[in-house]
Each structure stands twice: as structure tokens, then as C-alpha cells.
Amino acid sequence: MKYDFLIVGAGYAGAVAARELADAGHKVLVVDKRNHIGGNAFDTLDENGVLIHPYGPHIFHTNSRKIFEYLSRFTEWRFYEHRVLAKEKDAYYPIPINRITINKVFNLNLSEEEVEGFLDTKRVKKTEIKTSEDVVLNSVGHELCEMFFRGYTRKQWDLDLSELAAGVAARIPTRTNDDDRYFSDTFQMMPSHGYTAMFERILDSKNIEVRLSFDYLLNRKEINFDKLIFTGPIDAYYENCFGKLPYRSLRFEHEHFAVDQFQSVGTVNYPNEQDFTRITEFKHITGQVVSGTSIVKEYSQSSGDPYYPVPNPINESLYQKYLAKAELEKNVYFVGRLAQYRYYNMDQVVGSSLALVNKILDK
Known part of the structure; x- marks a missing residue:
């Protein structure tokens, strides 16, 4: 059987693309090397x-x-x-840093109006923001940086803050009020019956076939298709021809x-x-x-x-080599955190997938 689209990966990027293409009348096969749908959100x-x-x-x-x-x-x-709380020496502090965090760390009783002025006395002003260290020092200064950021970053990324792109630390705000929510987005929800149930409904279409426990990279010639959407690591697709892109596991x-x-x-x-x-x-x-x-x-x-993906200038430069190769493809598309080497949130992956399908259908 020949499929209009083969989609590699049954996570957000692949499932959303599959549903949009199926609704447009295309016959789609979704494969995943794991034995379940949903990717890491399973x-x-x-x-x-x-x-x-x-x-x-x-x-x-x-x-x-x-x-x-x-x-x-x-x-x-x-x-x-x-x-989220951060544990430090038998005490727990709200993260992201807010007024409660600052008062507890420094044993103060600052009002919301006073917090900004206090932080100004701690900040290390940076004229140019290049790294995550620049972001943190410019926002909260040395003490809070060492207490909450440097050690965590070393464990998470095996890099010092000074070696990590600014965008990583920029994801975490600093607040002067008592808002202790980790996120401040307008919509903060969980699927009532879980993510897997949501993915089952996304993939529930007469035009979608799902094949699990199938590693496309090891079986590239087994499926007959017109176009390919790949959501795995872009360097793996090209057999690491320019070298492996670094990822944290x-x-x-x-x-x-x-x-x-x-x-x-x-x-x-x-x-x-x-x-x-x-x-x-x-x-x-x-x-x-x-x-x-x-x-x-x-x-x-x-x-x-x-x-x-590990965001820093060296890795971005390597990714750009793969991207240049990908842009020469006529019927192969790359989307998702690993395929685009971007530190995407779930909603960003959905948005990126919808944008790709719109582009394909417009063609």
C-alpha cells in the first residue's frame, strides 16, 4: 500500500500533523519506535x-x-x-523566585514595592546578555544565582551557566509579588483523562494508520510513501554526517x-x-x-x-549545517523539539506542527 504521508514519531508533532493531513483527505501512516503513542507525554x-x-x-x-x-x-x-519549591539545607523556597523567596533567604520583611529596590542592590548589571549566567546575574545577583541556579544547571546540562545560551535561564521569571505559580500562562490545564487518551482521539481517523515498535531509521525502504514528516533527531536522520548534535537525556x-x-x-x-x-x-x-x-x-x-537539545552557539552552528541540508529536500519535512533542535514547550510543538501542515497544504 502507498501512503500520501509517512510520519515518523507519534508525539505531539507527529500526531497533530497526522490529524490535520488526514482531515484534509490524505492517507497517513504514523510510525514510532516505542510501543506506545504520545511520545514523552505518554x-x-x-x-x-x-x-x-x-x-x-x-x-x-x-x-x-x-x-x-x-x-x-x-x-x-x-x-x-x-x-515548585527548591530545597536547600532543610528549608523550602518558592521557585520562580518571588517576594516570599527573597524575604526567606535574606531574613527580611520587604513589601512588594521594596523588593525591586532590594534586587537592584544585588544585581550585577550586564550591558550585553549572551549566556544564562548573564541573565541570572542581571536579574537576581550572585547569592540567589549560587543558591538556586548554578548547581541545578550543572546537574541538568553538565554545563556551567556561563556555557549555556541565554534563552534557557530566560524561561524562568523573577517576581516581586507573592505569585508562586511556576507558570503565568493564560491557559494552565491538564487533560482530564490523561495525555494518552487525548492522543488516542487525535489519531482516531479513518485516514490514519499507526504502527508501533517500528524504527524507521533501521527500515527506511519498507514503506511506500510520497512525502515524509520526521520528528526525531535531525542528525540521526542524516546518519550524523556532520557529527552528533548534543542532547541531554x-x-x-x-x-x-x-x-x-x-x-x-x-x-x-x-x-x-x-x-x-x-x-x-x-x-x-x-x-x-x-x-x-x-x-x-x-x-x-x-x-x-x-x-x-543543548542550546549554545557551537551546537547551533552544527544544527545549521543539518538545516541547510534539510532545506534542499523536496518531500521531506522536519518538525518538533528534536528535528528542529529547539527547546520547545508542548504548545510550541503543536504550533510548529500546525504551521508546517498549513505550509504543506498551501503548496
Whole structure:
């Protein structure tokens, strides 16, 4: 059988592209080397009946009404605002840094109006912002940088703040009020029945066929198709012809406890203690009511499945070589965090996929 489109990857990028093309009348085959759909957003019940995210916590948030309404076609939502604490020497501090964090760290009682002036006395003013270190020092100064950012960055990226692109640290705001939400987006929700159920509905079309446990890169000639959308690592597609792009991987340690609650918020960061970066307790995120609770500890590592592109000028320069090669392709398209070597959030992947399909259909 010949397909109009072969889509490699059943995560957000692949599933959204498949649905849009299928709705436009195209016959689509989606393949994934894993044995499930949903990519890293896949969720499932563990052996204790707790809904977990095997690949670490995924919290949906966006400022785009268009993307929120698009996904609302495939799921009902549960309102959820994520909260994160950082543990440091037996004390817990709100992250992102806010007035409560600053007062607790410096043993002060500043009002909202006074916080900005206090931070001005701590900031290391930078005339040019090139690295994540520049971002943090320019925002909060040395003490808060060492307490919350430098150690966490070293564990997460195996790089110093000074070696990481500015955009990574720029994702985390500094607040002068008591807002302790991790995200400030307009829409902060979780799929009521989980991500996997949402992906099942996205891929539910007579024009979509899904084939799991199929590694396209090892079986390139097995499928007959007109056009290809690839959502995996772009360097792997081209057999690392210019060299491997660096990615950070993760190792997950899942645990279950016979208690109702393990920690007071969804995620606790460990910037300077422990080998892991953070612990997430899933019942906070999902709202599931069930006996016992399940958590995951995350360990960042250099080898394993690629999760995060490593943003810095050297890696970007290497990516541009692959991008130049990709732009010469006539019927091959690349979309998603790994294919575009971008540190995308979930909503950004959806937006990028919708934009690609619009471009293809316009042609």
C-alpha cells in the first residue's frame, strides 16, 4: 500500500500533523519506535493504579487561545496551576523566585514595592546578555544565582551557566509579588483523562494508520510513501554526517509510597543537594484520587534517549549545517523539539506542527 504521508514519531508533532493531513483527505501512516503513542507525554497507570508520566512530568500551559482550542477538540480539561519549591539545607523556597523567596533567604520583611529596590542592590548589571549566567546575574545577583541556579544547571546540562545560551535561564521569571505559580500562562490545564487518551482521539481517523515498535531509521525502504514528516533527531536522520548534535537525556527512578501525600507541591527541585534534579508527585498534577502515591526522581545524563537539545552557539552552528541540508529536500519535512533542535514547550510543538501542515497544504 502507498501512503500520501509517512510520519515518523507519534508525539505531539507527529500526531497533530497526522490529524490535520488526514482531515484534509490524505492517507497517513504514523510510525514510532516505542510501543506506545504520545511520545514523552505518554501517561499510564503504574502497578499501584496511580496515573504516572513515565518520562517525567508534563504540565500543559500556553498563552495561545488557538492552540488551547485546537487541543480542546480532543480532550476535556482539569484546571491545574503547577507549583515548585527548591530545597536547600532543610528549608523550602518558592521557585520562580518571588517576594516570599527573597524575604526567606535574606531574613527580611520587604513589601512588594521594596523588593525591586532590594534586587537592584544585588544585581550585577550586564550591558550585553549572551549566556544564562548573564541573565541570572542581571536579574537576581550572585547569592540567589549560587543558591538556586548554578548547581541545578550543572546537574541538568553538565554545563556551567556561563556555557549555556541565554534563552534557557530566560524561561524562568523573577517576581516581586507573592505569585508562586511556576507558570503565568493564560491557559494552565491538564487533560482530564490523561495525555494518552487525548492522543488516542487525535489519531482516531479513518485516514490514519499507526504502527508501533517500528524504527524507521533501521527500515527506511519498507514503506511506500510520497512525502515524509520526521520528528526525531535531525542528525540521526542524516546518519550524523556532520557529527552528533548534543542532547541531554534523563534517567527516571519511580517510587510508590503507602501514604496520601509525599510532598506539599507537585515538584521539589534540588539545586545543590542529591544527585537528582527534582522529585515530582503525580497526584498533585493529575488530581487523581487513589490510595497511596507515586513519585519520580529525575537524573540528567549525557547518554540515552534524547530529551533536551543543548542550546549554545557551537551546537547551533552544527544544527545549521543539518538545516541547510534539510532545506534542499523536496518531500521531506522536519518538525518538533528534536528535528528542529529547539527547546520547545508542548504548545510550541503543536504550533510548529500546525504551521508546517498549513505550509504543506498551501503548496
